Amino acid sequence: MRRFPLLLLAARIAAAQFPPGYVDPKPVLEAAAQAIGTARLRCVTVAGTGYSGAVGQQRESGVNIDWPRGDLTNYVRTMNWEAGTMKEEFDRKPGANPASWKYGLGWKGGTPPQRATHQFFAVNGKYGWHKDGGSEAVAALPEDAERWQLDLWLNPHGFLKAAAKPGANPKAVWRWELGESGRDGNTTIPEKVTVVSITMLGRYRVDATINKENMLQRLHTWVPDPVLGDMNVEHEFTNDSYIDLGDGMRFPTVWHSHQGWDDNFGAQAVTAGHNAFGGKLDRIRANDCPDALAVPPVVREAAFANEVTSRKLAEGIYLMGGASHNSVAVEFNDYVAVVEAPLDERRSLAVIEAVAKLFPNKPIRFLVNTHQHFDHIGGLRTYLHIGATIITHAKNWNFYNRDVLNYAPRTLEPDMVSLWPPTELAEGYQYETVRENYTLSDGTRHMHISYVQPLAHAEGMLMAWLPNEKMVIEADLFDAPAAGPATEANRALRRQVERLGLKPEWVVPIHGRETRWSDFLRMF
Numbered sequence: 001m002r003r004f005p006l007l008l009l010a011a012r013i014a015a016a017q018f019p020p021g022y023v024d025p026k027p028v029l030e031a032a033a034q035a036i037g038t039a040r041l042r043c044v045t046v047a048g049t050g051y052s053g054a055v056g057q058q059r060e061s062g063v064n065i066d067w068p069r070g071d072l073t074n075y076v077r078t079m080n081w082e083a084g085t086m087k088e089e090f091d092r093k094p095g096a097n098p099a100s101w102k103y104g105l106g107w108k109g110g111t112p113p114q115r116a117t118h119q120f121f122a123v124n125g126k127y128g129w130h131k132d133g134g135s136e137a138v139a140a141l142p143e144d145a146e147r148w149q150l151d152l153w154l155n156p157h158g159f160l161k162a163a164a165k166p167g168a169n170p171k172a173v174w175r176w177e178l179g180e181s182g183r184d185g186n187t188t189i190p191e192k193v194t195v196v197s198i199t200m201l202g203r204y205r206v207d208a209t210i211n212k213e214n215m216l217q218r219l220h221t222w223v224p225d226p227v228l229g230d231m232n233v234e235h236e237f238t239n240d241s242y243i244d245l246g247d248g249m250r251f252p253t254v255w256h257s258h259q260g261w262d263d264n265f266g267a268q269a270v271t272a273g274h275n276a277f278g279g280k281l282d283r284i285r286a287n288d289c290p291d292a293l294a295v296p297p298v299v300r301e302a303a304f305a306n307e308v309t310s311r312k313l314a315e316g317i318y319l320m321g322g323a324s325h326n327s328v329a330v331e332f333n334d335y336v337a338v339v340e341a342p343l344d345e346r347r348s349l350a351v352i353e354a355v356a357k358l359f360p361n362k363p364i365r366f367l368v369n370t371h372q373h374f375d376h377i378g379g380l381r382t383y384l385h386i387g388a389t390i391i392t393h394a395k396n397w398n399f400y401n402r403d404v405l406n407y408a409p410r411t412l413e414p415d416m417v418s419l420w421p422p423t424e425l426a427e428g429y430q431y432e433t434v435r436e437n438y439t440l441s442d443g444t445r446h447m448h449i450s451y452v453q454p455l456a457h458a459e460g461m462l463m464a465w466l467p468n469e470k471m472v473i474e475a476d477l478f479d480a481p482a483a484g485p486a487t488e489a490n491r492a493l494r495r496q497v498e499r500l501g502l503k504p505e506w507v508v509p510i511h512g513r514e515t516r517w518s519d520f521l522r523m524f
Ligand SMILES: [Zn+2]
Pocket: 109, 110, 375, 376, 475, 476, 511
């Protein structure tokens, strides 16, 4: 029997803790925290100029098209990791809808247009709120507040502090990284990096890429999204963007963030939107920690209902309201068609239950989808689940088929389709795609669906027309009540109606109440 020296044996035992591919995260995290003085930085304020991308509000689909952008000026963000608070203030051109939108994570249609230039967003623990100019605080939805809280920790110091918390459970792997062709050009010499993953807020798996200079260069995680499922969120920082704040503390000045995969080339996903936030925030103050950011009582007490109120518009036609987005149920001889599956699965299940009560013996056979914006398609999968065929514009098919109505597991918030995937999903007969015109008819009831052209609000926009009831059903081309002056989207709706020679009495919007066509015309 050969005897190994004691030292070698000890080394083998230590190595055995980390199987091939893995390394000890502890020294990597310690070196990274040392490199930027994380132990000494309790809070930080960064200021400058940036932009935010309207995630899920793409105007066109296909490759090389990004989320629409809004400029943020006088941007100031204070992050206090000890208190668990973050405050952001900036100026943005008013008029955009909705006001409660930040970087896209919080984008919800149906909220009133932003009125004032100055915008305020804050999170304290699980509470988030927003102020439009001098307005009262408006509570953010709990899921948005949680993401703002997550955002507090999605920066180099936040990550390293979170990694030291109980339950973070760090794990590390190593890899050679060649870089990103768009960012780094034709690199040929790979760099060895370590990627450390931790658990944040008890459920988000966040990983950080730490390079050979011990600098944190990329943060990555997934957040649940009704449209995309586990949605990619990442922040990138370059070594040379870190500046010295004194006392060994350093902080990056250039922000570059993605929501959704960086899918410029459409290789795996086709959303073609990813840049969600960016800017030069190079006026930085360390450890000037502000007073406690108190949660306003109205925010603490806010309740979020999910009631469906149905109102009869005509025989067999119901507006399914009660939320920021309506759906419209239309009865045919043997089935029901629903126009729009907005928001998320929770909302769609509630609407489906209400429709099934109104028409107990008829299946929901068709779901008519007006356009591809995320707040209007969050329930498409729910209608697929209950067996409805989705009527949508042909331009949306590639995106829906690859990114939305797919088999991909949803780990953060599993939905009906991911838990009970129906067989049709593999066979592809869950769509009817429309190019110009499409008609549903049982000989008595008719619904004519047409492509709104030219492009207004979003590419691939459909509207529905009920000739017997003289009703137009549309989304985002007109939100009631009529306010005026007429917008580009309003003009597109009017042009479409006139082009088809329709004589409507009513316009039934997905946002707001049914409105007389004559009142709509008054805005012009
Ligand atoms: Zn909308």
